[in-house]
Amino acid sequence: xxxxxxxxxxxNVNDEGFMTEYDEWNEDLGRELASxxxxxxxxxxxxxxxxxxxxxxAERSETPTLRRVTKVGGIPTKQLFVLFPKKPAKKMAYVxxxxxxxxxx
Amino acid sequence: xxxxHTNTTEAPLVPDFDDDSxxxxxxxxxxxxxxxxxxxxxxxxxxxxEGIETHIFFTFWGMDMINKKTMxxxxxxxxxxxxxxxxxxxxxxxxxxxxxxxxxxxxxxxxATKMLKKQIADLDVPEVPEFLQLLSDMGAKLxxxxxxxxxxxxxxxxxxxxxxxxxxxxxxxxxxxxAQIVFV
Numbered sequence: 707x708x709x710x711x712x713x714x715x716x717x718n719v720n721d722e723g724f725m726t727e728y729d730e731w732n733e734d735l736g737r738e739l740a741s742x743x744x745x746x747x748x749x750x751x752x753x754x755x756x757x758x759x760x761x762x763x764a765e766r767s768e769t770p771t772l773r774r775v776t777k778v779g780g781i782p783t784k785q786l787f788v789l790f791p792k793k794p795a796k797k798m799a800y801v802x803x804x805x806x807x808x809x810x811x
Numbered sequence: 812x813x814x815x816h817t818n819t820t821e822a823p824l825v826p827d828f829d830d831d832s833x834x835x836x837x838x839x840x841x842x843x844x845x846x847x848x849x850x851x852x853x854x855x856x857x858x859x860x861e862g863i864e865t866h867i868f869f870t871f872w873g874m875d876m877i878n879k880k881t882m883x884x885x886x887x888x889x890x891x892x893x894x895x896x897x898x899x900x901x902x903x904x905x906x907x908x909x910x911x912x913x914x915x916x917x918x919x920x921x922x923a924t925k926m927l928k929k930q931i932a933d934l935d936v937p938e939v940p941e942f943l944q945l946l947s948d949m950g951a952k953l954x955x956x957x958x959x960x961x962x963x964x965x966x967x968x969x970x971x972x973x974x975x976x977x978x979x980x981x982x983x984x985x986x987x988x989x990a991q992i993v994f995v
Contacts, residue, residue, distance in 0.1 A: 710824040723824035742825045772860060773937070773945060783948040792830050792862030800826060811856050811936045 713738040724805055728763065731803030740801045745790065748801075752789050755781055759802040769799045771809040828862075835864040835990040837983075842995060843875030845885040845927055845939075851995045852942045859949040866990070867946070868983050869974075870956035873995075874963060877955060877971040882940050887927045889914035898926060940971070947973035954978050954986070 710719050712735060718726045725731055725739075736756060740748050748756070758779035762770045772795045776783045790797035795807050836858050838851040851867060858865045875881040889895040895909045913919070928938070937945060947953060955970055957979040967977060978986070 708824065712823045719824055723826045742823060743828060744830070772949075773935070776945075783945060787950065793828055793860065795860050796826070797828065809935075810853055811934075 712742075720805070724800055725803040726805070728760075728803065731760075735803065736801050739803070743797060743800060745797070745801070749789075751781075751785065752801075755779065755786065755789060755798055756802045759798055759804060763802075763804050768809075769804045769807040771795060771807045771811060773811055774809075830862065832862065833864075833989075835866075835987075837866040837868060837987040837990045837992045839992065839994045840867060840869045840873035840876055841871050843872035843881070843885060845887040845924060847995060848873075848876050848885055848939050849931070849936075851993065852939070852946065853936070854993065855946050855951055856942075856949070859946065859951055864990075865946075865949075865951045866954060866986060867951055868954045868956065868978075868987075870959050874955065874959045874965070876939055877943070877953065877974055878963075878965065878969055879971060880969065882943075882971060883938070885924075885939060886920055887924045888920040889923050890920070895923075943971060943973060954983065956980075956983075 708719050708721065709716050710723065711717075715730070715735060717730045717735070720726050725735075737748055740746075740752070745752070755775060758775060758781070759770060762768075762774070762778070770779070772783060772786060775781055775786060775795075775798070786794040786798070790801075799806050836855075838855055840848070840851050842848070855865050855867055869877050875885060889909050890911065892914070893908065893911075895914065897904050897907050897909050899905050931938075936942070943953065953971070953974045955974050955977045957977050960966070960970075960977050967974075970977075
């Protein structure tokens with residue numbers, strides 16, 4: 707297990723830098739993770755997506771795919787690409803302190 | 812993947828999302844069978860999720876995927892498909908290939924289509940029209956082949972709304988300059 711220091715907290719991460727311990731995450735860390743990948747401000751829309759990801763992961767032990775965030779979380783796909791440019795599925799997961807989604811679709 | 816050694820670093824470890832990649836990929840969909848519609852759509856979905864510029868060009872029988880009259884009703888047939896297995900749930904028989912004589916019986920194509928649609932839905936993968944809408948929302952550009960449109964007597968109104976334009980092969984070559992091309 708690797709650890710890294712983010713905003714003064716020592717957290718467990720995988721070899722790419724994604725957090726591996728669900729309970730180590732908090733909203734301050736989320737803001738810090740976002741700023742490290744170029745998202746300087748988390749708006750209410752960002753939080754809606756992040757909270758859906760965390761809630762869904764808590765229920766299913768699996769990071770939701772983009773389609774699930776749209777279909778079940780109710781956030782349009784186009785908006786996800788605006789909020790988390792280029793690679794929303796991976797970037798949302800990173801900011802929410804979750805593993806990358808595994809599903810193909 | 813979680814690494815097993817302990818390694819505390821000073822600078823935070825941040826994933827490389829490679830946002831500046833100029834990778835571009837073009838899929839050519841030339842088949843209108845239900846089973847042959849999916850490979851390009853699933854790969855295009857993966858490409859878009861990676862932030863890759865993605866184009867899909869529909870030609871010949873692939874036009875059925877974007878023709879509003881046919882796109883909801885693509886079929887899957889066991890006829891001529893030597894790899895087709897007997898249906899699941901029949902024990903050892905399910906491992907056997909389906910005799911082609913059986914595949915040609917009346918109603919078999921309808922049954923095979925229904926089964927494949929259910930298997931796809933069970934994986935929570937959308938049907939073709941919804942999938943094309945999703946890809947378009949993700950930023951895919953859909954293009955129709957001019958020669959196929961002419962040959963099939965179609966016009967722009969017959970095509971799925973998200974199709975950007977009808978283009979000829981020269982224009983396809985221009986837009987696919989520098990791209991990886993996947994022909995399905």
